[in-house]
Amino acid sequence: MANVTRHSLTAEELAALALSLAHLGAGPQSVTARRGLRHAFAHLDLNDDVIATTLQTLTTPLPTDVARRARAVANAITARLVVRIQYHDADGRLTVRDVEPVTCLVHGEFWYLVGWCRMRRGIRAFRFDRIVAVEPTDLPSRPHLPQRYLPFQRRARPGAASGPGSGGDFTPAVA
Template sequence: MANVVKPNAHTLTTAEIAALALSLAHMGSGPQALTARQGLRHAFEHLQLDDHVVATTLATLTTPLTAEAASRARVVADAITGQLVVRLHYRDAADRVTVREVDPVTCLVHRDHWYLVGMCRLRHGIRAFRFDRLIAVEPTTTPARPHVAERFLPFQRRRRAA
């Protein structure tokens, strides 16, 4: 297959990057996954990687997840695609375990960690759940409420209403 270069290619949107990243996350570490990750690295070649946060995030994004985390990522991806609620067994930073039902919105990578971003029904708000703190992810048949991914980036400061 010949290499094709489009001179006026547009920059990927946040939602496109999240979808690509999640798709790669649950591919494991086989030959197709390696080729796909190399393709994603090429898509980011235009980025200035002198920014430590961007460089670390890109490295995390293109490194295969463990088999256990990849399995959880598959359940999350299916729930996002099927617009279904997931039940998370989650261990927070203080080592407390909770079970939460979440409307999954998207997944993203920030620095060294993968996150599931979703509307937490327990806390009644948007939350980011680190994949390495997910003990289990269970699919449900409950329809998730629709949420736009671009509104729920957890690392952005929110403007407070006056």
């Protein structure tokens, strides 16, 4: 067997892998892909509750309706198009928002769409379980660099290395 050198994945790489896995459903390829992702996380401290829960969420197939919404968002990210979402906020109010999608990610037990909300004029993370509908539009989205907008990246302590497994705390990024 060949020697394999392990490298830590960046937050952007993890987000892209997570979004790709969302499309696979529960078929045979998804089982292999999710097992590979577990191996990619082998270096992480799974005693950290956030990391352990996130890994469990990443490696569990999405419900069909959520996977369908994730596919629509992924297509919009690739095509750099705005999506119109119907979204229940934390208080249960339904809003319709035009969002320039940047990426999708998992944090803890939830999947998120991260994007520039035109209604709020700022970057927002939308929980997929609160998104009722995703409608593609023909409106062009401005290019956004995902690494600037990932809200749940590990933040290094002063003098410490940054990145997953570095011991920093997960905190929302402020755009």
